[in-house]
Amino acid sequence: MSNRPEPLISISNLCKDYGQDRILKHVSFQIESGDLVSVIGPSGCGKSTLLRCLNCLEVLDDGEITIDGVCLCTMDHEKNEDFFWRQAHQLRQNVGMVFQSFNLFPHKTLLDNVTLAQIVVKHERQEKAKALAMALLEKVGLGNLSGRYPWSLSGGEKQRAAIARALAMKPKVMLYDEPTSSLDPEMVEEVLQVMRDLDAEGMTQIIVTHEMRFAKDASDYIIYMENGEIIEISDEDEIFINPQDDRTRRFLKRYM
Amino acid sequence: MKNPYFIVLLLFGSVLLADEPVLRWAADAESGAPNVFYENGDLSKLVGFEKDIIDHIAKRLGRKAEFHQNDWDGLISGLQRDLYDVVINGFSPEEGKENSAIFSNPYYACGLSLIVRSNTDTIKSILDCSGAIVGVLRSSKAENILINSLKDVKVIGYPNEYCAISDLKDKRVDAILLDGQNAAYYTRKLSGLKIVDELDEIKYSIVSTPKNSELMAAINDIIGDMQRDGSLDAIVSKWGLHNTSYSHLCEKSRGSKTETTSLNPGSPGGQDKPTVQYVKVLPFFIKAAYVTLMISILSMCVAIVLGLCFAIMRVYMPKWISFFAISVIELLRGIPLLIQLFFVFYGLPCIGITLPPLVAGILTLGMNYAAYEAENFRAGMAAVPYGQMEAARALGMNQWQSLRHVILPQAFTFVLPPLTNDFIAILKDSSLVSLITIMELTKTYMLIASNSFNFFGMGAIVALIYFLIGLPFAQLAKLAEKHLKLEKRAYSSRKIGGRYNR
Numbered sequence: 001m002s003n004r005p006e007p008l009i010s011i012s013n014l015c016k017d018y019g020q021d022r023i024l025k026h027v028s029f030q031i032e033s034g035d036l037v038s039v040i041g042p043s044g045c046g047k048s049t050l051l052r053c054l055n056c057l058e059v060l061d062d063g064e065i066t067i068d069g070v071c072l073c074t075m076d077h078e079k080n081e082d083f084f085w086r087q088a089h090q091l092r093q094n095v096g097m098v099f100q101s102f103n104l105f106p107h108k109t110l111l112d113n114v115t116l117a118q119i120v121v122k123h124e125r126q127e128k129a130k131a132l133a134m135a136l137l138e139k140v141g142l143g144n145l146s147g148r149y150p151w152s153l154s155g156g157e158k159q160r161a162a163i164a165r166a167l168a169m170k171p172k173v174m175l176y177d178e179p180t181s182s183l184d185p186e187m188v189e190e191v192l193q194v195m196r197d198l199d200a201e202g203m204t205q206i207i208v209t210h211e212m213r214f215a216k217d218a219s220d221y222i223i224y225m226e227n228g229e230i231i232e233i234s235d236e237d238e239i240f241i242n243p244q245d246d247r248t249r250r251f252l253k254r255y256m
Numbered sequence: 257m258k259n260p261y262f263i264v265l266l267l268f269g270s271v272l273l274a275d276e277p278v279l280r281w282a283a284d285a286e287s288g289a290p291n292v293f294y295e296n297g298d299l300s301k302l303v304g305f306e307k308d309i310i311d312h313i314a315k316r317l318g319r320k321a322e323f324h325q326n327d328w329d330g331l332i333s334g335l336q337r338d339l340y341d342v343v344i345n346g347f348s349p350e351e352g353k354e355n356s357a358i359f360s361n362p363y364y365a366c367g368l369s370l371i372v373r374s375n376t377d378t379i380k381s382i383l384d385c386s387g388a389i390v391g392v393l394r395s396s397k398a399e400n401i402l403i404n405s406l407k408d409v410k411v412i413g414y415p416n417e418y419c420a421i422s423d424l425k426d427k428r429v430d431a432i433l434l435d436g437q438n439a440a441y442y443t444r445k446l447s448g449l450k451i452v453d454e455l456d457e458i459k460y461s462i463v464s465t466p467k468n469s470e471l472m473a474a475i476n477d478i479i480g481d482m483q484r485d486g487s488l489d490a491i492v493s494k495w496g497l498h499n500t501s502y503s504h505l506c507e508k509s510r511g512s513k514t515e516t517t518s519l520n521p522g523s524p525g526g527q528d529k530p531t532v533q534y535v536k537v538l539p540f541f542i543k544a545a546y547v548t549l550m551i552s553i554l555s556m557c558v559a560i561v562l563g564l565c566f567a568i569m570r571v572y573m574p575k576w577i578s579f580f581a582i583s584v585i586e587l588l589r590g591i592p593l594l595i596q597l598f599f600v601f602y603g604l605p606c607i608g609i610t611l612p613p614l615v616a617g618i619l620t621l622g623m624n625y626a627a628y629e630a631e632n633f634r635a636g637m638a639a640v641p642y643g644q645m646e647a648a649r650a651l652g653m654n655q656w657q658s659l660r661h662v663i664l665p666q667a668f669t670f671v672l673p674p675l676t677n678d679f680i681a682i683l684k685d686s687s688l689v690s691l692i693t694i695m696e697l698t699k700t701y702m703l704i705a706s707n708s709f710n711f712f713g714m715g716a717i718v719a720l721i722y723f724l725i726g727l728p729f730a731q732l733a734k735l736a737e738k739h740l741k742l743e744k745r746a747y748s749s750r751k752i753g754g755r756y757n758r
Contacts, residue, residue, distance in 0.1 A: 055650055057646055057649065057650065089652065089654070092649070092650065092651075092652045093652055095650075096650075097647075097650035099643060099646070099647065101641075101643055103641075103643040103644060103646065103647035104647075105644065105647070105648075105662055105666075106666065107665045107666050107669070107740075116651075116661060116662075117648075117651035117652060117653060120653055120657050120661055121651065121652040121653055121657070165651070166650075166651070169651060169652055
């Protein structure tokens with residue numbers, strides 16, 4: 001992976017504090033365009049926080065994030081808050097986010113959920129936004145449910161709709177924060193399949209997950225985190241077959 | 257928008273429409289008999305001896321008399337607010353308002369009468385009142401006299417004669433001290449009361465402000481003329497108001513003596529049967545209900561818009577704006593509505609902001625309720641899960657877009673029930689604007705009831721009207737709630753436990 005020149009995502013020395021506690025400790029890594037990366041680790045290790053920092057839902061306390069040429073660093077936040085948030089807005093244009101609890105807009109139909117941001121943020125015309133929304137809903141297998149409200153859907157359907165909603169903004173990177181953790185087991189696969197399809201199309205994806213089998217099968221590589229630090233970054237086979245670190249070994253033993 | 261303007265024009269702006277110059281005069285017709293009152297509660301029939309006098313004066317001035325109703329306590333303030341030109345309502349020059357008002361030559365004089373219940377034997381003169389409870393008109397000369405001349409007498413001030421009279425009948429006070437002609441009118445009209453003592457002499461003058469001194473000079477001339485040519489006498493005779501004090505007044509001005517004691521039964525025209533009365537007053541109630549409804553709806557609109565602004569400022573804006581919003585909310589919530597109303601209507605003109613009564617009323621009610629709505633909206637926004645904001649921001653919406661398209665539509669569904677609640681509250685609180693000269697439902701009720709001596713029946717009608725106005729809004733809100741509900745739970749009406757709950 002290091003022989004390719006420009007990484008799409010580059011994170012260096014990222015730190016995040018909650019009050020006195022340092023949640024992320026000098027996290028650095030790079031991700032190439034088209035990679036599917038799984039972030040695993042025990043609860044509270046900071047993997048969700050890392051993902052939220054990438055989308056500026058949390059403001060980083062130290063370090064630097066660059067996604068597709070847009071750079072965010074703490075210096076800017078302290079010196080020129082306005083500039084920082086303009087950069088953050090720019091950065092978000094390239095990043096789609098999917099949440100554990102779906103966070104679909106309950107007062108809108110699926111179709112409106114997917115068109116809303118296109119119309120509000122990108123000032124897309126109604127018909128154009130609708131066409132794209134329909135295409136994306138078809139793609140995640142919800143074409144026939146476009147007029148339904150979120151409350152009438154199953155968890156798996158909701159999460160697929162949420163993915164369609166994020167894709168509508170044509171992001172270069174998709175972030176998933178435990179996308180299958182609140183789903184019934186039989187619905188997990190339909191969501192994972194959507195992600196596999198996207199990977200096949202060359203989408204760059206970062207997934208925080210507890211689905212070890214999916215991580216093992218689908219990921220290009222895996223990041224193992226513990227206590228706010230990256231312990232190991234390696235190919236999926238290597239980390240599962242031959243973990244380099246004791247802590248990784250202990251964690252995987254509990255899961256596999 | 258046409259209708260509110262219509263009302264404004266109707267009540268206060270007819271100046272603009274009339275070709276003839278008008279003489280705007282004010283009095284409190286709430287149980288003002290025989291000075292100025294509505295005959296048997298019929299709001300189309302304003303009568304009274306002072307009305308006759310002012311009509312006469314207006315005719316001689318070549319102007320059209322135009323009546324403005326105002327509360328007794330606000331009559332002089334209204335003059336300064338330039339709501340009308342003169343006040344004629346039994347004001348005596350001695351009542352200590354010389355610096356802000358000017359008084360005409362007296363047009364009438366009378367004594368004070370002490371009234372007791374017919375079966376009272378202990379009070380035979382004013383001197384027997386020591387230790388008794390005596391009712392008077394608020395800030396009247398009678399109040400001054402009682403407080404200054406008698407020790408350990410308990411004086412109760414009433415806003416109008418009728419309240420004092422009914423409290424006397426209901427044994428809440430032992431005696432009342434009223435102006436002679438009022439006492440005469442009420443003891444004639446109502447049974448079970450008697451006059452036991454008469455004392456002192458009060459003169460009645462028309463009141464205006466120093467800037468109307470030319471008008472007042474003309475009015476003084478006319479009063480003089482009326483006294484000489486007997487037209488004033490004719491009016492006084494018509495109402496049966498002759499007395500010794502008045503004769504003395506005439507003597508002074510005319511130099512001749514006319515000692516006539518009239519036994520005229522007073523107000524012309526008898527009382528209708530109650531049922532006929534109810535039918536007759538209904539149109540007035542309906543008109544007043546319309547005013548109340550309009551004030552409530554417009555105030556609520558102001559409250560919702562302002563409240564939403566305050567809530568957004570408080571939750572989403574920088575610290576200093578948020579602090580400003582909190583301060584305003586606390587201030588508006590913490591001060592009685594009535595004080596805010598008087599401040600806006602009578603206070604702001606002192607710094608050059610003069611609002612028409614309707615605007616002042618709607619604005620004050622709206623501002624006051626905006627504080628409550630702001631907190632409602634804040635609660636509503638807090639009830640929307642935080643993930644909604646995150647999802648919107650992650651999609652690239654800015655804060656305002658997220659609020660507008662995601663948070664507020666959901667918050668509104670949470671806010672609807674308390675909003676309906678507040679609308680019904682505002683419907684009732686709108687009765688306070690009657691104190692700034694607006695003829696809404698409560699004021700209409702007070703006028704009709706006190707002039708027809710029927711607080712019970714009219715009270716039932718007005719209560720029913722208030723209830724009926726509020727009802728459709730409660731139903732409307734129910735419908736809207738059903739429609740806007742975010743999650744349709746099929747069994748929401750069932751108790752948890754369902755059929756095993758027995």
